Amino acid sequence: MGVKVKCELLKKEMLVDGIYKFSVKAPEIAKNAKPGQFLEIKVSETGEPFLRRPISIFNIDGETIEFIFQVKGRGTELLSKIEEGKQIDIIGPLGFGTYKVQEYKNVAIIGGGIGIYPLYELTKELKGKANLNVYLGFRDKSLVTCEKDFEAIGLNKLVVTTDDGSYKEKGFAIDFMKKDIEEHMVDMIFACGPLPMLKAVRAYAIENNIPCQISLEERMGCGIGACLGCAVKVISGKEPRYGHVCKEGPVFNAKDVEI
Ligand SMILES: Cc1cc2nc3c(=O)[nH]c(=O)nc-3n(C[C@H](O)[C@H](O)[C@H](O)COP(=O)(O)OP(=O)(O)OC[C@H]3O[C@@H](n4cnc5c(N)ncnc54)[C@H](O)[C@@H]3O)c2cc1C
Ligand code: FES
Known part of the structure; x- marks a missing residue:
């Protein structure tokens, strides 16, 4: 608390x-x-x-x-x-559900828009514990932030994308991540971003049997588990149930929640 x-x-x-x-x-x-x-x-x-x-x-x-x-x-x-x-x-x-920082071999970190912000402290803490490939996606050039901050951490690779190609790579960050993973498997994907991006990352990770942790920045009310304003379907137990993103999350194993 x-x-x-x-x-x-x-x-x-x-x-x-x-x-x-x-x-x-x-x-x-x-x-x-x-x-x-x-x-x-x-x-x-x-x-x-x-x-x-x-x-x-x-x-x-x-x-x-x-x-x-x-x-x-x-x-x-x-x-x-x-x-x-x-x-x-x-x-x-x-939030009790946080990103799990430990030794990994190769890690992909993918963020979109304002979802890149919680990934910075994570990337810093993973430095020296894994080879880090970071993918940051933005709608267009006017929204690109923090590229230099991530760069300064010292990464294996940093890919910055814009949907319209107005800055760096044109397209969706996930497509660049997938291409790299095809060449070098990763043992964890960390993600945060808009729901369509998270859905796509989750589906890809499950399909390819890659462990994945996602942060759900759902809309919230109280933030402390008292209002049900942040319900998410948890499917890790025998029976599906609704959990609180604010208390159990915001970070979940991708396969444990339905989004
Ligand atoms: C766990 C968590 C972490 C977050 N971290 C960040 C962060 O680091 N940086 C950041 O800029 N924002 C972050 N957000 C989103 C941020 O909380 C909202 O943008 C903010 O509460 C909007 O408040 P407002 O009064 O300005 O807008 P409101 O008047 O409440 O809403 C304005 C518009 O924003 C939309 N909106 C509101 N909340 C969200 C949301 N969570 N996701 C998407 N759209 C929303 C509304 O639907 C509406 O269209 C986070 C949200 C959560 C739940
Ligand atoms: S925001 Fe109130 S229960 Fe999660």
Whole structure:
């Protein structure tokens, strides 16, 4: 269970139009955070909107936590207006299902859009434990972020794709991943991104018998298992049942959930 803390906004940066990176001082959260976990952030002082917004942890650096978000609606719009030096009310780290970091031989890490952010801390932690091939897919050039951050980790391979070919490779990241896996098998795929991408990655992994962990960034309400706002069909037991993405996830073994 996460802790509720007031965190000072140390640095605010607009990476591209509408996408912001916040660095906050959060020692209580940083000391326990694991790759794939998220924060529930209060976006205004007024209590409106009522619900906190879930945002993934991008980077943990000592006592500092970084997160990156795209302005989608009122909540993230309000969040983007907070100024450096102000306090932000954050609960974290949340989620019991995290990416499993251990020794692997070859790993493929695939992210799409805002789904690339929880994969950065994971990639950092896997460095030295596996050969890392990372595939980052974006709709177009205007949404490309964090390429340099991933590059700086020191990867075996980094592929950046845009659907329309306006930057780097044209097409879907999954197709580049599949082509590489045909040549060199991987022993784990880690994924996070929009639902159509996750469905395709899950299907491919199951079909080819490749272990795969996916992060489901479903829409959430409370973030702590109290509202059923994040139900997902879990098919790992004898009988299918509905589980909570916020508590049991957000990371699941691909074969254990139906999406
Ligand atoms: C575990 C988790 C981790 C997340 N991590 C990040 C992150 O690192 N960076 C980031 O930018 N966003 C992330 N999100 C998505 C983020 O929480 C939503 O974009 C945000 O809550 C939207 O709030 P809003 O008030 O601005 O928009 P709202 O007014 O609530 O919604 C505006 C629009 O965004 C859509 N929307 C809202 N939530 C989601 C969602 N979860 N997925 C897709 N579309 C949505 C709505 O359907 C609507 O069309 C994450 C979500 C979850 C559940
Ligand atoms: S968000 Fe409320 S139960 Fe998961």
